Amino acid sequence: MTRKPGTINDQDSPHTTSDSDVIVVGAGPTGLLLAGDLAVAGLRVTLLERRAPGISNLTRAMAVHARSLEQLDARGLADELVATGHPLARLRLFAAADMKPSRLPSRFPFVLITPQYEVEALLERRAQKAGVTFRYGARVTGLDQDADGVDVHVQEEDGAATTYRAAYLVGTDGVHSTVRQALGLPFPGRTVVDSVVLADVRLDERPTVPLVANATDDAFALVSNFGDGWYRVIGWDQRRRVPEDTPVEADEIREYMRLALGSDYGLHDVRWTSRFHSDERQVPRYRVGRAFLAGDAAHVHSPAGGQGMNTGLQDAANLSWKLAAVLRGDAADSLLDSYHAERHPVGKMVLRSSGAVIRLAQLRSRPQRVLRATLARLLNSVPPLADRAMMMISGVGIAYPAGRGSHPLAGKRAPDLRLAGGTRLHEALRGGAFVLVTPEDEKVPGDGKDPRLVRAAWAGDRRTALLVRPDGYVAWATDATDPDVRAESLRGALVRWTGAGRAAARTAARP
Ligand SMILES: Cc1cc2nc3c(=O)[nH]c(=O)nc-3n(C[C@H](O)[C@H](O)[C@H](O)COP(=O)(O)OP(=O)(O)OC[C@H]3O[C@@H](n4cnc5c(N)ncnc54)[C@H](O)[C@@H]3O)c2cc1C
Numbered sequence: 001m002t003r004k005p006g007t008i009n010d011q012d013s014p015h016t017t018s019d020s021d022v023i024v025v026g027a028g029p030t031g032l033l034l035a036g037d038l039a040v041a042g043l044r045v046t047l048l049e050r051r052a053p054g055i056s057n058l059t060r061a062m063a064v065h066a067r068s069l070e071q072l073d074a075r076g077l078a079d080e081l082v083a084t085g086h087p088l089a090r091l092r093l094f095a096a097a098d099m100k101p102s103r104l105p106s107r108f109p110f111v112l113i114t115p116q117y118e119v120e121a122l123l124e125r126r127a128q129k130a131g132v133t134f135r136y137g138a139r140v141t142g143l144d145q146d147a148d149g150v151d152v153h154v155q156e157e158d159g160a161a162t163t164y165r166a167a168y169l170v171g172t173d174g175v176h177s178t179v180r181q182a183l184g185l186p187f188p189g190r191t192v193v194d195s196v197v198l199a200d201v202r203l204d205e206r207p208t209v210p211l212v213a214n215a216t217d218d219a220f221a222l223v224s225n226f227g228d229g230w231y232r233v234i235g236w237d238q239r240r241r242v243p244e245d246t247p248v249e250a251d252e253i254r255e256y257m258r259l260a261l262g263s264d265y266g267l268h269d270v271r272w273t274s275r276f277h278s279d280e281r282q283v284p285r286y287r288v289g290r291a292f293l294a295g296d297a298a299h300v301h302s303p304a305g306g307q308g309m310n311t312g313l314q315d316a317a318n319l320s321w322k323l324a325a326v327l328r329g330d331a332a333d334s335l336l337d338s339y340h341a342e343r344h345p346v347g348k349m350v351l352r353s354s355g356a357v358i359r360l361a362q363l364r365s366r367p368q369r370v371l372r373a374t375l376a377r378l379l380n381s382v383p384p385l386a387d388r389a390m391m392m393i394s395g396v397g398i399a400y401p402a403g404r405g406s407h408p409l410a411g412k413r414a415p416d417l418r419l420a421g422g423t424r425l426h427e428a429l430r431g432g433a434f435v436l437v438t439p440e441d442e443k444v445p446g447d448g449k450d451p452r453l454v455r456a457a458w459a460g461d462r463r464t465a466l467l468v469r470p471d472g473y474v475a476w477a478t479d480a481t482d483p484d485v486r487a488e489s490l491r492g493a494l495v496r497w498t499g500a501g502r503a504a505a506r507t508a509a510r511p
Contacts, residue, residue, distance in 0.1 A: 020046040020133070021327050023152050023166040025140045025179050027051070029061075029116065030295030030312035031172030032123035037075075037320030039130035041432050043327055046164060047132050048154060050139035059200070061116040062224060062232050063306030066101065067395025069108040070416065071317045072122075074429040074472055078108070081122055085114030086227025091211040093357075097376035099390050103383075106396050107416050107426070113210070113226055116309060138162075143169065143182045143291065150290050168323055169291045172312070175279070177297035183288045189281030189351075192302055192358050196236045197248045197256070199273040203231050204266025212261060215372075217364060219259035230271060233257065234303065238364070248273035278302040278358070280351050286315075286340040294319060299347035304357035305393050307350050314395060315343050321432065321470035330452055330499030342400040353392060400473055407477035414468045420457040428456045429472060434498045436490075437466040445491050452498040467493050 024035040027049035035047045064081065072078040087110035089102035102109045128134065137157030144151045150169040154162045171179025180187060206225070213222035221235035235256030253273075254264035282299040286292060295312030319339045325331035360372050379386040391397030402411035417425040420440055428435045433454050436444065440457040442465060449455075465486065467476040476493035480486040 019149070020044045020164065020166040021168070022046075022323060023048060023150065023164055023169045025049075025152070025169065025171050026173035026177075026295075026297070027120075027124065027134070027136075028172060028174055028295060028312070029119050029123060029309050030297075030316050031170070032120060032127050033071075033313055034170055034172060034294065034316035034320050035132045036123055036127035036130050037316065037432065038324060039127060039132045040075075041320070041324035041328075043324060045132045046135060046166065047127065048135050048138040048140055048152065048164065051136060052157070053134070053136040059115040059117055060303075061119070061306065061309035062113050062226070063310070064112040064114060064119065065306070065310045065394040065396075066104050066106040066108040066110070067398065067413070068310045068313045069112060070106060070396075070413075070426060070472065071313060073107065073416070073426040075126070076430050077122055077126060081114065081118065082108070082112060084118040084122075085112040086210070086225060087112055088210045088224075090209060091213075092209045093213050093376065097379045097386070099379075099386060099393075101390055101394060103387055104390060104394055104396055105415060106394070107424075111211075111306070111394070113224060113232075115226070119309065135164075140173065140178050140182075143179065145169075145290050167290065167327060170319065170323075171291065171293045171297045172295045172316070173297050175281075175296045175300045177293065179291065180283055180293055180297050183291055183293075185283050185285060185288065185293070187281045187283055189279055189300075191277050192280050192355060193236060193238075194277035195241045195244075195275060196234060196278055197253060197273065197275050199233045199248060199250075199253050200226075200230050200271040201233055201250075201253065201267050202229060202269040202271075204268065205263070207261075207265060214260045215360070216260050216369075219256050221257045221260035223257065223261065223265065231265075233267075235260065242275075244275050244277065246275060248275050280355050282344075282347050282351055286344055287336060292319060292336075292339060294343075298343075299351060301351045301354040302358040303354075305350075305354045307354055307393065307395075310395060311347060311350050314346070314398070317471045318343050324432070325499070346398055349392070349398075407474075407479070409464075409466065409474045409477040412474050414466065414472050414474050418459040420459050422459075423456070425456070425468065426472070428454050429468070429470060432470050434470060434475065435468040436494075437464075437468065439463055439465075443487070445487070445494065450498070453494070465490060467497060469497070 021043040022038050022045050024031045024047045027047055031047060035045045038045045069078045072081055089110050091099040101111050139155045140152055141155050142153040149165055149167050152164045152169060154164060156162055171177050173179055207223055210225040218238040224232045233253055237256055250270050254267050257264040280301050283293055286298055294315035296308060322335050322339055326333055326335055400411040414425055431454055433452055435454045435456055437456045437458060465478050466474060469475045475497045478486055478489050
């Protein structure tokens with residue numbers, strides 16, 4: 001038996017609990033979505049969370065982007081979340097750049113402003129309902145893995161040491177991830193801005209746009225409207241660097257707003273405040289044997305662009321169906337390597353883009369600030385540039401690499417296609433299975449009757465055949481007109497991607 005050591009196994013764990021298929025460490029948005037998906041897929045899932053039940057994380061994230069809403073829609077959850085928030089169709093950055101989520105080709109052409117705890121509450125309810133075993137007050141202290149599974153060492157609320165075992169483990173335990181440390185992985189990067197203040201406040205005067213952000217000299221401020229009378233303010237002054245435990249006073253926030261935005265909008269009633277620093281870091285490997293990292297445990301970046309939670313949700317959506325497929329025996333373990341291959345580059349891109357915004361906000365000299373203003377105006381005057389930036393920030397423009405010779409749609413996000421019978425693709429994806437979209441008269445091996453596959457037909461007259469992965473990306477497509485070529489290609493795709501028809505293919509191949 002090969003053992004991969006957990007480097008910080010500080011517990012002598014005498015008691016081992018019953019096995020799970022997957023242990024998820026950390027009940028933030030990433031862990032909650034992942035655990036819920038796996039339980040919906042019929043797997044035994046244990047979620048270990050060091051916090052006591054009912055105590056939510058502080059409201060860090062407030063922006064939910066279109067692609068996250070699409071993922072939630074593909075689980076039947078989006079409308080409930082949208083009802084909790086305030087949609088922003090337009091954002092203004094650096095006094096000049098107008099970003100227009102309203103132009104996104106999505107059912108959700110906006111940025112939803114809603115507190116992170118609403119996202120967590122929704123995902124927690126779903127995970128509970130799907131049968132996830134929640135263990136609150138369970139602090140993971142280390143792990144060991146062998147060829148068959150992972151032992152996770154836990155200190156329970158009463159101080160008892162316990163070991164949990166599962167076939168796979170996912171560390172979604174945030175920026176200070178114990179799982180990452182136990183795997184011996186570095187978290188290279190650096191602090192990009194320190195002494196950032198955050199506050200939820202009321203204003204006498206309403207800013208003209210729902211989200212406004214600007215930087216001047218050393219100061220930066222962002223004001224975003226929650227839509228319920230409260231506003232989120234984030235700001236800093238690079239000349240003022242104080243220890244992180246220094247209390248945030250209302251006057252300090254007012255000053256940053258006046259410096260950067262020209263007004264404090266009559267700030268009063270400060271609900272809560274926080275002072276933090278912002279890092280840019282990414283783990284070099286998202287998988288070590290049977291253990292995976294996702295969300296802030298794998299990558300952390302500045303809050304600029306509001307992408308941390310959104311990227312974690314996409315990590316979860318990418319990994320959950322792969323783990324389910326492998327654990328059900330529908331796919332080989334090597335499918336799990338594609339999680340790193342697909343998500344690590346996305347994490348890197350988000351680090352770069354949010355880093356670019358924060359660096360632009362930090363420009364100090366006059367020529368640099370002139371350059372920033374010019375860039376902002378350029379985004380307005382060349383709409384394709386602004387639209388492309390919005391596509392990437394929202395996640396709608398993100399695609400995964402497809403193999404050489406693949407159809408041009410392979411790896412791309414499948415939009416919410418209109419299907420026959422008045423349904424939509426995101427509704428068809430709600431079973432967590434692959435969706436095969438073909439013309440209504442197309443013959444499919446086994447007539448498409450397979451629990452791993454949902455059969456759907458185009459609403460209009462289209463001849464493309466499309467296999468959509470459970471996370472809403474195109475696995476395979478063909479426009480072939482020769483019926484034999486088409487059928488053969490489809491058969492190969494179904495076996496390769498869904499495992500459907502594999503037994504039949506094996507039988508046919510026997511001498
Ligand atoms: C000021 C600010 C504003 C932000 N705004 C946005 C935004 O608008 N949009 C956006 O997308 N993102 C935003 N983010 C980032 C976002 O908050 C994070 O990316 C998100 O919370 C990450 O989710 P996660 O589930 O990966 O980790 P977390 O939310 O950090 O959850 C990790 C969980 O693991 C638990 N845990 C940790 N260690 C252990 C252990 N040893 N054992 C058991 N449990 C453990 C923790 O208690 C926690 O519940 C913002 C961040 C900040 C600081």
